[in-house]
Amino acid sequence: MKKVFLIILTLLLLHITADAKSFGTGIEAVRKSSLGKVRPLQIRAVQTNSPAAAAGIPENWYIISINGEKTDSLSDIQCLSLLNNSEKITLTVSQQEISNALNEKTVILSNREGFTNTIKSVLKKKGIGISIYKYNLDLSMPLLITNVEHGSPAELNGIKKNSLIQKINNVSTINLSEKECLKLINNSKKLNIEITDLEGNNSKIYSLEGKDYFLSDIKNAEKDGILSKSMIGFAKYNSIDRLLSEYFKTVSPNHVRVNKKTNKEIRDEDIKKIEEPYLQYKSNQNDMAFNKYLYDGINTFIWQYKELKKWHIQTVKDILVYYGKLNKTASEQEVLNYVKTSDISNKNYYLDAISFYDKSISSWDKWAKEIYNYSLSYETKQKKSATKITTPYFIDNVDFREILWGWNIAKQPQKNGIYVISKGSGAKVLQSVTGGILVTAEPSELSSNARVIYITTKRQFADGDWIKENLFIVFEGYYSYINTLGVNRKIYKFKELPQAEYWNRVKTNIFYFIK
Numbered sequence: 001m002k003k004v005f006l007i008i009l010t011l012l013l014l015h016i017t018a019d020a021k022s023f024g025t026g027i028e029a030v031r032k033s034s035l036g037k038v039r040p041l042q043i044r045a046v047q048t049n050s051p052a053a054a055a056g057i058p059e060n061w062y063i064i065s066i067n068g069e070k071t072d073s074l075s076d077i078q079c080l081s082l083l084n085n086s087e088k089i090t091l092t093v094s095q096q097e098i099s100n101a102l103n104e105k106t107v108i109l110s111n112r113e114g115f116t117n118t119i120k121s122v123l124k125k126k127g128i129g130i131s132i133y134k135y136n137l138d139l140s141m142p143l144l145i146t147n148v149e150h151g152s153p154a155e156l157n158g159i160k161k162n163s164l165i166q167k168i169n170n171v172s173t174i175n176l177s178e179k180e181c182l183k184l185i186n187n188s189k190k191l192n193i194e195i196t197d198l199e200g201n202n203s204k205i206y207s208l209e210g211k212d213y214f215l216s217d218i219k220n221a222e223k224d225g226i227l228s229k230s231m232i233g234f235a236k237y238n239s240i241d242r243l244l245s246e247y248f249k250t251v252s253p254n255h256v257r258v259n260k261k262t263n264k265e266i267r268d269e270d271i272k273k274i275e276e277p278y279l280q281y282k283s284n285q286n287d288m289a290f291n292k293y294l295y296d297g298i299n300t301f302i303w304q305y306k307e308l309k310k311w312h313i314q315t316v317k318d319i320l321v322y323y324g325k326l327n328k329t330a331s332e333q334e335v336l337n338y339v340k341t342s343d344i345s346n347k348n349y350y351l352d353a354i355s356f357y358d359k360s361i362s363s364w365d366k367w368a369k370e371i372y373n374y375s376l377s378y379e380t381k382q383k384k385s386a387t388k389i390t391t392p393y394f395i396d397n398v399d400f401r402e403i404l405w406g407w408n409i410a411k412q413p414q415k416n417g418i419y420v421i422s423k424g425s426g427a428k429v430l431q432s433v434t435g436g437i438l439v440t441a442e443p444s445e446l447s448s449n450a451r452v453i454y455i456t457t458k459r460q461f462a463d464g465d466w467i468k469e470n471l472f473i474v475f476e477g478y479y480s481y482i483n484t485l486g487v488n489r490k491i492y493k494f495k496e497l498p499q500a501e502y503w504n505r506v507k508t509n510i511f512y513f514i515k
Contacts, residue, residue, distance in 0.1 A: 026050020126210030131219035
């Protein structure tokens with residue numbers, strides 16, 4: 001369950017101000033539809049820094065096949081499925097629709113986070129390659145450009161998304177519907193379009209002609225934040241009360257956002273996304289990795305809510321400054337005071353939204369501080385009580401039989417290195433001696449020259465015992481002794497050490513809240 005919360009929290013942290021992360025190769029392709037003929041996909045655009053860009057796939061080339069399957073024999077959905085559901089994607093691309101071995105190129109790609117695979121069919125009709133939109137508000141407003149197709153007449157002439165179309169062939173868009181505007185755009189062979197920025201400034205006229213296989217359509221704004229930026233551009237066509245009243249509708253509980261959810265639904269989801277993992281934290285406060293994820297997640301939400309509050313207050317301030325009701329140096333509180341004392345009937349939608357942000361920020365800030373202070377205290381205690389590592393060297397994953405059985409005579413233990421004698425190493429207690437044990441291995445077909453090692457340990461072993469539990473030892477050098485025949489012998493000398501020191505070497509303590 002913990003992992004589920006982590007995944008949900010990680011994936012949804014930035015849902016307010018950013019789109020969900022996606023995986024793809026960075027290819028935007030189109031299918032040019034012709035009557036009676038299915039044509040291969042054509043690459044309309046390659047996203048910057050994407051796997052497709054790194055592979056050098058040229059724009060406007062054709063995708064002849066995906067993983068060996070011809071794209072002119074597949075539907076758009078089938079092509080997209082091949083792109084999205086394959087670990088490795090092999091594309092054959094060509095500059096011409098009809099490919100041969102001389103003009104085609106084969107590339108291998110992998111999907112990567114932050115990029116997409118996009119395919120759409122376009123009819124053979126002339127368009128300038130823009131998408132337009134008007135907000136569902138009772139306002140006089142110019143037309144918003146929400147998208148500009150790559151390689152389209154609009155893009156080639158320098159037109160950008162998130163700008164306003166004030167006039168089409170000298171006809172004002174202020175009081176026209178989207179469909180009326182689209183009809184003007186699509187029914188004109190030559191277009192003169194007057195465009196401004198979102199604030200209605202920097203007017204420029206563009207002369208355009210439609211081009212085959214480019215669309216001009218209606219498409220919603222990707223982010224509601226564009227509305228806030230364009231409100232000042234609507235001010236010159238509407239009264240202050242009408243403009244503020246319509247803007248306040250967009251923060252009402254029942255206002256439907258671009259993602260088809262109401263403000264209330266989104267706010268309830270936000271609260272749930274924080275409350276559920278917070279309750280999990282309360283039930284198990286010592287999972288530091290989870291605490292760090294939650295702490296960072298809460299702070300991300302706090303930052304977003306502060307930005308949303310600032311954004312909404314700045315929007316109203318810009319409107320009030322435009323109408324001369326406040327000056328540019330007015331504080332946030334002066335903006336809120338103006339709204340509170342205004343006669344606008346739905347002002348409480350706005351004031352309640354600001355209050356919701358304030359309460360959420362305050363509550364979440366307390367939770368974040370609680371998590372931080374507890375985790376900092378816990379990790380500080382853990383660090384103080386952690387086993388001190390005394391040996392300067394560490395030999396991990398070494399097969400001790402190489403030393404014990406003499407498989408590799410030239411291989412010597414590393415001074416101060418930590419080793420493990422495991423129950424599978426064939427180690428046998430030769431004799432218990434003062435302060436430790438002598439250990440060796442039975443001669444076998446694998447080795448007839450097993451070594452003898454001396455281990456200082458407080459454990460008690462009987463002569464002839466097999467070592468059946470892991471024994472963690474550090475190499476100290478050599479030990480000399482005289483055997484029963486009076487011969488001076490030199491053997492390896494090791495010392496047992498606490499298991500915790502070995503495991504600290506294998507898995508170093510990770511601290512999330514202290515350095």
